[in-house]
Amino acid sequence: MSGKWSKLKKTLSINATGTAAAAPSSKLPPTVPDQSKSRPPTSSSSSSFSSRLSSSFSLSSSSKKICAICLGIVKIGLGQAIFTAECSHSFHFSCISCSVKHGNHLCPICRLKWKEIPSQLPDINANADHNTHGQGQVSPPQATFENHNYPRAQPEPSRYSDDEPLPVIRTDTTPAFEHARAPSSNLVIKAFPEFPAVAAAESVSDFAVLVGVRAPPLLDATDQVDRASIDLVLVLDVSGSMDGAKLFLMKRAVYFIIDNLGPGDRLSLVSFSSSASRIFPLLRMTDTGREDAKQAVTSLDAVGGTNIIEGLKKGIRVLNERRERNSVASIILLSDGKDTYHNDAIIRGRKNHNSSTATSVLNILLASVFSQNGEHINDAHLPTLPIHTFGFGADHDSSAMNGISDASGGTFSFIETVDTMREAFARCIGGLLSVSAQELRLTLSSASSGVRIRSISSGRYAKEISEGGLIGLIQIGDMYADEEKEFLVNLSIPPWLVLKGDEWVKRMSLLKITCSFKDIVSKVTMQVEGVSVEVSRPKVLSMAENILSLEVDRQRNRLWVADGISEAREMADAGNFSGAQAVLSNRMSTLLSSASAQAGDSLCSWLQCELMEIRERMANLEIYNRTGRSYVLSGISSHSLQRATTRGDSGNLASLGYETPSMVGMVSKSQNLSLPNPP
Known part of the structure; x- marks a missing residue:
């Protein structure tokens, strides 16, 4: 405790008359002015604190932190909830909430006007939680965030339908707008047969064809009209193991995300430790929205256990219960530990080290979310909300985190060192902020009698072969600008001795490839006629035809x-x-x-x-x-x-696979920012 009291003495500058001035908060983001330099005058409503405040200062030789209101000991583990303000001063939650209830919104010690304040008295019968080190302690309640557009000191709503309305898009029907780009002509389909020719009398049971597609580029990466706006929920681990440099650099990484969202994008923040709390509703990232979001991030403290499932449940609810929907929606989940509150399922996942157990955990999670609305969910109808998970450090549960991303259609990234966190987030949002095609799917059709589709190697993308191998379908979904996908399609090819009149037909069509997708500019589903794959059918193959x-x-x-x-x-x-x-x-x-x-x-x-x-x-x-x-x-x-993920440290070449130009640009942007030294 002596170390904590030393920190308190550094924070407080006490003059001879017993009054104190707080040092500037180290938690404020770089874009937030230092409010400690311009203090409001002491209000009459706070005069009742003066005598008790002086008494608390007389205890400077003590090793205990004192609540400036009741002069009691402020210590986690004594059965009382603790509220830590943005100025880093701590009080008993019951004491400060009573003070706030009477209209006092200034810190009793440093007189800083708080932007987030305690909203309600916690349940005094709450059971003690356990942190990641197994020590019993009470998890501190989250302060309700005060936003310009929302009532002050409101508890979390029972339903997250308080998302900010989307901006009204002006419909411009001028030819310049309608033809700003031709999206169908910017999407590229390609195909390559394994060999340029197959002998006419020969049948091949396993002939490979490469089928690829490249998404349209963004004309201007800074133009909000040229990309799809997103709804993004960050689910952040603030358990005790995140204290120190981890929390410091996580905040800087989140600030970077906030700074790169546009006014059409909406962001919500969920934090979890022993319990979970939505600390910021789904709001547009206007200038005001970005400032408020940063203040919410600044208020985060690291304490308690690790309840990943509860954090993820709230993150999913934010997107499921929103009133309006942007065309792209994703969740980013970051954790440095193992879930200490759902041990049975998680331990099974760690023991088996396979994604199927973790997938079943996710299915249980999703079922519990939907059961609140009286709906039923099964494996065939999982909601299409990609969850991009980030396992941080050596102690996270990679099997569970990968299983969650796998089942939801997201990616799993491994952040090995703390200083690459911002770069990892930059790579992810570089893709999310560049979606240029949605609901994209490739249709493969047999182009000649006897040609059949035997198999499609599509990874995690859904595929379907129907009509006895005459039709193949690959469901890709959202694609980032300039992103490429390539698939191997295996065909069976019959002998080819076809006459047209008296002439022998020496070329054979194998496949016809078409593509459909929804353009993010016009919101219209586009049909793109692709290429036809052909091979020569000579009687005898030449050397050039056998390459x-x-x-x-x-x-x-x-x-x-x-x-x-x-x-x-x-x-x-x-x-x-x-x-x-x-x-x-x-x-x-x-x-x-x-x-x-x-x-x-x-x-x-x-x-x-x-x-x-x-x-x-x-x-x-x-x-x-x-x-x-x-x-x-x-x-x-x-x-x-x-699709690119972060693996290991930033200098590892394996992290660079599948990167798009937008990802590369965003990562470079993050690397060029100066980074203050962490605590």
């Missing part, structure tokens, strides 16, 4: 390596590290001997670096448990969606 397509080969290498990483991970989870090393070595040998690797393909070089990094992180049980599992799961998440 493998490098595009198909490099994609086959990517799938081969990703499959090997998943296989090695299963072995490592079972403790078979020698077997895992053998699998990785075998995949690397096959990769390096491939035609595309021999041609110096950049994707193959990146895959080689990834395999080498994973081998190092699977060297033994200690290294694998500390960082290896998280690194591997983040890589599997990235490959399955062909």
Whole structure:
């Protein structure tokens, strides 16, 4: 306790008459003025505190922190809830809430006017929680945030339907607006057959075709009209293990997100420790909204246990119960620990180290959310709210975090060091703020008699083969600007001895590819006629017609390596590290001997670096448990969606896969910002 009292003495500057002036709060974000330099005069309503305040200062030699109102000891674990104000002064919650009830909104010690104030007396019979170190303590209630557009000192509503209305979009029908861009012409579809020709008399049961799509670019990344506005909920871990530099840098990372949201975007903040609280409603990020959101982030303190499930439940509720909806909605979940309040399900997930158990945890979570509205949910009807999870440090539950992102359609990132947190968030929102196509799907149709679709390698994207292999469908959904997706489609091809009149037809159509998507500018569903895939059918193949397509080969290498990483991970989870090393070595040998690797393909070089990094992180049980599992799961998440995730430290090449120009630009922006030294 002597250390805490020393901090209090540093915070308070006491003059000879017993009055104090508070030092500027170190928690204020850089954009918020230092309010301590312009103090309001002491109000008459606070004069009753003076004698007790002087008494509290006389205890400077004591090792205990004193409530300036009742002069009692302020200490967690004594059965009383504690309120810590934005100026860092702490009081018994019952004492300060009574003072606030009578209209006192100034700190009794430093006279700072609070922007967030306690709203109600907590349940005095609340059970003691447990922090991450197993010590019993009472979780402090969250201060209700005072916003310009919402009533002061209101508790959390029973239903989160208090989202700020979306801005009214002016309908401009001028030709310049209607034809600002031609979205269908900016979307690119490509296809490459495995070989340019197949002998006419030959039938092939497994012929590969690479099918790819690239989303339209943004004409101007700063133009709010040219991208989809988003509804974003940040679910943040503020348990005791986040105290210090972790909390400091997390706040800076969230400030960065806030600064890069536009007036059409809406943000909500949920914090969780032993319990969860929505500390900021879903509001537009106007100048006022950004300032208020930063103040809410500034008020966060790290204390208590880790209740991930309750935090996630509130985050999902914010999006499910909103009255109006932006076209893109996502949740970002950050945690550095394991859920200490849902032990049975989480322990099973850690024991099995597979995503199926964590997925069942998520299904239970979603079922509990929907049951409040009398609705039923099952595995086939999970809500389409992608949850992008960020496991931070060596102690987070990577299996559960990856399972949550996997089941929801989001990505899992592994933040290995505290100083890369802002960069990890920047990479994620660089994508979310650049959605240029929605509800995108590819339709594959057999173009000749006897051609059948046998399989589609689509990762986590939903696929369907119907009508006996005549039709194939790949559901991609949202795509970021300039983002590319590539899929291998395996066909069966019959012999081709077709005559047209007296002439032999020497070319055969295999597939016709079309695409549909909703353009984010016009909100109209666009139909794009794609390409037709053809091969020659000569009687005898020439040497030039028997050359493998490098595009198909490099994609086959990517799938081969990703499959090997998943296989090695299963072995490592079972403790078979020698077997895992053998699998990785075998995949690397096959990769390096491939035609595309021999041609110096950049994707193959990146895959080689990834395999080498994973081998190092699977060297033994200690290294694998500390960082290896998280690194591997983040890589599997990235490959399955062909979308960039953060893995390990910022200098790792494996973090750079699948990055789009918008992601690269946002990461560079975050790296160019100066960062104050953390506490």
